Amino acid sequence: MGSLGSEKFPTAMKFSGGVVRAEALYQTTRCAMSGTRFASVMENMNLYRVVLSVAVVVCFAVGSSAEGLQPEGWDANLKLAEAEDTNPDPKIVEISLEARVSSLEIVPGVKTDAWTYNGGVPGPLIRVHRGDRLIVHFSNRLPHSTTVHWHGVQVPIEMDGVPGVSQPPVETGGSFTYDFVVPDAGLFWYHPHVMSAAQVGFGLYGALLVEDPSENLGIPDQLVMVLSDIAIEDKTGELHSPDSGGVLGALFGREGNHVLVNGRIRPTLSIRSGAPQRWRIVNSAKSRYFQLQLDNQQPFQLIGVDGGHLEYSVEKPLIVLAPGERVDVLIAPQVEAGKPLTLINIPFDRGFGSVEYRSSDDLIEFTGSSLPPVQAAVLPKVTRDIPALSAEGAKPVSIELITTNEHGVTAFDIKGGPFWKGTSIAASLGDMQLWTITNKAIWAHPIHLHGFFFQEVDDKGVPVSPRAWKDTIHVPADSTRRFLVKLDRPGSWMYHCHILDHAEAGLMSTVDVGNTETTALHHQH
């Protein structure tokens, strides 16, 4: 075992940064997913356009992008800065990304030396089209080494941003060029994989929006929301120490004392009541779950999750996002005159201590604009052809997430594969594996697999409905979850809890696909 890249950080955080077995195998990124089926979408859309245009005399030109219905500048209080594409080639997006400490006013009245990408929390929104090549000239001006991991993007292993596995850590003053094809549409995100609980907690995260040029839902009023939290001393603006609360803090998973949407505390948006909006949401918090509700109880139409659209859209009164997860929802918020509508976060029960004595947080306040309300907006139903993976012949892999107590120190462990003991799951290239993850802890664990999408299945191995491509799965306390995954790209791929304190307290290992020349000890059948 070699460097964990954490010497400059508190010893409590020593399990940082990833595995040290280095292997860089290359395979061109490719699209393993089938495209969205649009015929039925368009059918619904045409009906929807007619209804809308009659109701508000707004004309949607068929074949061209529709005009938004919201007032000018409606999203100004929430809009993310966008990374500038410096490459004239329409199929290449080339950007610069610098990690640096910047003084920001996150809590009103005080300055915080946050860790940022390009000076912002969150970092800039990166926008590409499916199939584009993304080139990121990354430079590190932080006082510590770092990397950039592209959460959910099916990159080749050497672009995965895990120090010691896919690349050396980028030292202070160093740089690295990430260069890969983005194969799938959806909302993804980027963050460090070195001291990730500390670095993400200090502000290092950003969204990557991958749009499908052939998609047309006819809802141009779109918000990208990066949900997070941050731990700041309110009087001084100082960041809390990443090891605050000691072992108990790590076991629970440290949550910040301020909840942020796109780096802002409780922003206000002036909107046109009843006009449909599309929200792309990522939970970038290092430990906090979000459970979203509109305080008028209006349901959301959930059309997509981590890996793009669902098999079919579903109506949800509440949206739960574990750390690392994303959703794509449609909503036509109804705002009454003089009565604001609030998007709230209801404490989600992720185990011991997570809901007791806690109240809801206000995330965004919507007020009604002077524009006339839009009546009878029918949200389009979205469908996608997602072929069901089959458990027949799949190799079973059993993972137990346990709590340990050695020498009086409580920690987490993965039975069979804690990474610092040099074990991992082995797979042959192209294997279909059926993972059974049993959580024996008193806290939930959102488990993220790098490099692949999977399908959650029931206890008979049948994909749950609606079928979805996922890369992060919520495993409640004292529960079991299963998924099927086709491991068709070589490399040593991390899987870990996305409560980043938990990952560093032991819930982190790899699945080694193909001849990675690593010490994979467990091949479970």
Ligand SMILES: [Cu+2]
């Ligand atoms: Cu966990």
